[in-house]
Amino acid sequence: MSAERIIGQVGNLIEQLGDAQKLGRAFRGDGDCVWAKGRQVVAGRRPSLVAWVKPPTQYLKLNTNASVTSAGAFGGGVVRSSEGKVIFAFYKEFGEVSVVHAEALALLAGLNYCQERHFTGVRAESDSDTLVRMISSGALANWPLCNVLRKLRCLLANLGATVSHVYREANMVADAMASAQLGHEVVYNGEEAMPRRIKALLRLDRLAVPYVRH
Known part of the structure; x- marks a missing residue:
């Protein structure tokens, strides 16, 4: 996999997080909307980015x-x-x-x-x-x-x-x-x-x- 493709994937992930947060803000005042109800179910559980972390030097x-x-x-x-x-x-x-x-x-x-x-x-x-x-x-x-x-x-x-x-x-x-x-x-x-x-x-x-x- 090329570095350019990997960078593109990271960009897409960040855009997904941004879209999720925008969706939450868009329906914040419309409590009767079906999309707002769906958002309320996952309130407090916003998407996050998780990656494997290398160990410190001299550790495995x-x-x-x-x-x-x-x-x-x-x-x-x-x-x-x-x-x-x-x-x-x-x-x-x-x-x-x-x-x-x-x-x-x-x-x-x-x-x-x-x-x-x-x-x-x-x-x-x-x-x-x-x-x-x-x-x-x-x-x-x-x-x-x-x-x-x-x-x-x-x-x-x-x-x-x-x-x-x-x-x-x-x-x-x-x-x-x-x-x-x-x-x-x-x-x-x-x-x-x-x-x-x-x-x-x-x-x-x-x-x-x-x-x-x-």
Whole structure:
């Protein structure tokens, strides 16, 4: 994707935000109008721009996500440098587990790969607010999720890593990895062999191109 096309996409996103705000102002005094009623439903939830943020220099960022369908549960993730360079990415299949369990297994897989490579100070991100809250609060869960949570807390401490919640729009590469349906476990040690769609998302992230969050 050319730089000109990417810049054009950013311009379109900004125009969408401007149009949404103008629409709200246009119907502010017409409470009986059907468009005004529609606006009232989403009052306080204006669209915003969300983008993946590079980690600080000398840190790595791990993004993970999971996908649960009728075919089973799948997870994926990617570790990138402060320049947005792919250090490694992965895809795994987990069988039949719940959404939160799959999210936890995806994060655990990413941290295990980091441990194998002796990475420390990793900043992990997940778009599962429930999982992040469970990890940070020390909350208990039913087996086998409780065992996964214990391993996650131990790994985070051993690696000097942190985990925080991000919106899905800032987690698009991990989301694409989790839903890639590759059919078997895969680890990419660089960007070259990754699917074309995911490489396009990586380029957008490196350029800090935002997504519209409604």
